[in-house]
Amino acid sequence: MNILSIETSADETSVAFLVAKETKKSTTFLVRAHETSSQVALHATYGGIFPNLAKREHAQALIPLLTLVLKKSKIYKEFKNPKAVNKKKLEKILEREHSLKETLPTFLEKITPPKIDLITVTTGPGLEPALWVGINFAQALSFAWGVPVYGVNHMEGHIASSFSSGKKTFTLPHIQFPVLSLLISGGHTELVLVTDIGKYKILGQTRDDAVGEAFDKVARTLSLPYPGGPEISRLALQAREKNTPQLYTLPRPMIGTKDFDFSFSGLKTAVLYTVRDKKIKTETDKEALAREFENACTEVLIAKTRKALQKYAISTLVIGGGVSANRYLQTQFNIDAKKNKYKILWPGKGLTGDNALMIALAGFLRYTRNKKPRPLKANGNLEY
Numbered sequence: 495m496n497i498l499s500i501e502t503s504a505d506e507t508s509v510a511f512l513v514a515k516e517t518k519k520s521t522t523f524l525v526r527a528h529e530t531s532s533q534v535a536l537h538a539t540y541g542g543i544f545p546n547l548a549k550r551e552h553a554q555a556l557i558p559l560l561t562l563v564l565k566k567s568k569i570y571k572e573f574k575n576p577k578a579v580n581k582k583k584l585e586k587i588l589e590r591e592h593s594l595k596e597t598l599p600t601f602l603e604k605i606t607p608p609k610i611d612l613i614t615v616t617t618g619p620g621l622e623p624a625l626w627v628g629i630n631f632a633q634a635l636s637f638a639w640g641v642p643v644y645g646v647n648h649m650e651g652h653i654a655s656s657f658s659s660g661k662k663t664f665t666l667p668h669i670q671f672p673v674l675s676l677l678i679s680g681g682h683t684e685l686v687l688v689t690d691i692g693k694y695k696i697l698g699q700t701r702d703d704a705v706g707e708a709f710d711k712v713a714r715t716l717s718l719p720y721p722g723g724p725e726i727s728r729l730a731l732q733a734r735e736k737n738t739p740q741l742y743t744l745p746r747p748m749i750g751t752k753d754f755d756f757s758f759s760g761l762k763t764a765v766l767y768t769v770r771d772k773k774i775k776t777e778t779d780k781e782a783l784a785r786e787f788e789n790a791c792t793e794v795l796i797a798k799t800r801k802a803l804q805k806y807a808i809s810t811l812v813i814g815g816g817v818s819a820n821r822y823l824q825t826q827f828n829i830d831a832k833k834n835k836y837k838i839l840w841p842g843k844g845l846t847g848d849n850a851l852m853i854a855l856a857g858f859l860r861y862t863r864n865k866k867p868r869p870l871k872a873n874g875n876l877e878y
């Protein structure tokens with residue numbers, strides 16, 4: 495099965511083309527091309543994602559990315575004589591996408607329909623204006639090429655990112671359900687019980703800020719650029735390498751509570767107060783504070799996750815989302831897994847952040863198991 499996948503939920507525009515080969519025993523994927531264009535540098539000036547700017551950037555990036563993906567996959571072919579497409583219908587689909595309405599019909603007239611069996615696209619959660627661009631783009635391709643479109647939940651995508659090794663060819667691992675999933679990103683922090691593909695139950699989630707959001711806000715407090723996660727992580731590493739004494743103590747919010755919820759807003763405020771009270775003077779002070787913040791987040795995430803694994807007697811943990819790129823968190827989780835005898839599936843190389851490959855995997859898994867498709871409508875707060 496040939497899958498074209500599109501992701502535009504936040505500040506990355508991503509397009510992938512992959513081939514899935516199913517036998518009775520296993521499923522192997524061949525990633526022919528996977529291209530992501532990041533808007534991070536643009537949003538850095540605002541210290542966060544600006545929805546309408548994100549929408550505009552997605553609209554500009556999609557055709558060049560699709561062209562690149564089709565060319566790299568060797569399925570890009572131009573018509574000798576442009577074929578008339580139903581422009582009226584395409585323009586209707588692209589009604590609200592002004593820049594795509596100008597460019598996409600002409601593009602579709604120019605190229606021969608590639609052999610694609612399924613188009614997958616993120617429908618939520620995320621920023622609705624950004625999601626709509628991807629959905630309308632996918633629907634236009636679907637109409638012009640006569641290929642079905644399947645809506646995918648972004649968080650389901652993050653779970654599926656751990657099913658790929660990140661290599662060009664990979665075989666779907668055999669997953670012994672139930673598994674526990676810890677999803678940590680800029681918008682989410684949640685523990686999800688996965689009893690099967692498509693069967694999810696949120697055991698706990700953040701009551702305020704997501705952990706990635708807290709990294710971003712703390713970075714801003716320390717006058718560091720967006721996104722803050724990698725910046726904080728870099729400073730914290732400095733403190734560890736220099737073995738700086740512990741200069742600050744931050745809270746570990748909700749670490750001992752009976753539920754599986756999280757809270758990172760108080761932790762963020764505690765950093766703000768420390769900075770406001772001018773306890774931060776030197777670079778070494780900043781590094782020590784970053785390390786204490788990273789320690790606090792990691793300890794809370796590990797403690798709650800371990801408790802959930804024990805309560806539900808689960809031995810496989812799937813971690814996903816942008817924050818799972820954090821090296822310190824990875825090391826500490828791996829130590830805990832060894833000690834407490836559970837297995838961790840990490841996202842494949844290059845798949846911690848938002849990407850179209852994870853959307854293709856999640857879509858494929860649901861599609862081939864005849865699960866109901868998500869409605870093709872942007873939903874900022876889409877649930878499982």
Ligand code: KG4
Nearest residue numbers: 679680681706721722723816817820847848
């Ligand atoms: O999953 P993602 O790419 O987008 C969302 O769906 O939110 O996650 C982005 C988040 C940002 O908050 C970013 O600061 C955080 O992931 N992040 C990190 C690291 N790399 C990215 N947080 C901590 N440590 C990192 N190394």
Ligand code: ZN
Nearest residue numbers: 679816847848
């Ligand atoms: Zn994400």
